[in-house]
Amino acid sequence: MELTTMEAMIQGKAKLWGNIFAFTNSMALRCALELGIVDIIHSHGGPITLSQIAAGIDSPSLNIDNLARLMRLLVRKDIFTTHHQPSDCGEITLYGLTPHTPRWLMQGSEFSLQCVKEGGTAFSKVHGCEVKDFAHKNPKFNKMFDDAMACMAKVVAERILWGYRDGFGSINGSLVDVGGGTSEMVAKIVKAHPYIKAINFDLPHVITTAPMHQGVAHIEGNMFEAIPNADAILLKRVLHGFSDEDCIKILKNCAKAIPKKTGKIIIAEHVLEPNGNGPFDETGLVFDLIMMILALSGKERTELDWKKLL
């Protein structure tokens, strides 16, 4: 495929994703309004720190990390401003209002609001359990979730195959797609590189629904316990669902499963660029809020976050 055609497709997909997840923007606005963030900043008469905002929110167990993530998206959407001020310990960020901020007139998103006020996921507050357990108990939801993952994999697969063609091309032997869902991605990898012996590895309730693909074996299991041995491992959109501590457990199990000297772990994830102008930079922040709603400790990570974790 020509580079220009590929770039045009990427721009188109970025726009489509922006529209699909546009609801996150209104959710974030409602959340900020109900937390009284506008009033808190307004009452200080000028830009204030995140801790000052937190101190103004009436909650005994406020989750300041989630508050920071909410503010990051709203700054990106020009609802709030940031100012950076030198301080003894480096630089502090102050959050301010834009001239149009106080005019919002919106009402309550009780569940996403609770994510900031108390932590925990909005999904569990609505459904009484986390996504994984809900999917386990509800075959219809399970299928919808797996289909959604497979559909997303279709959207990004070509780009990953093209961008990392030399990397996949240098795999000598086997590849395990850890948390590979219904194997959409690994099936495409094998199609492009037929000499790779592929394994799709996921939880039992996902593997049960996975279709057969030529050159792909399915293995069910738990990546926190053990991962099948292979020459290379793919982790695509898996680590963003977990805390740093859990990612370290997963990565340690990956390291045990590959040859010490020649083994390879391929991580396909979004890299957050909060101020970037790339086609997916805004979508990344939106995804981060979606992770806040859906995954107990999941989050999108900046390059620095990834470097620290790895």
Ligand SMILES: C[S@@+](CC[C@H](N)C(=O)[O-])C[C@H]1O[C@@H](n2cnc3c(N)ncnc32)[C@H](O)[C@@H]1O
């Ligand atoms: C966000 S989906 C990504 C799926 C696929 N890699 C993709 O990019 O389309 C995360 C996947 O990790 C799987 N997963 C979660 N916990 C797991 C565990 N403990 N062991 C194995 N797989 C797990 C989920 O079932 C799900 O299929």
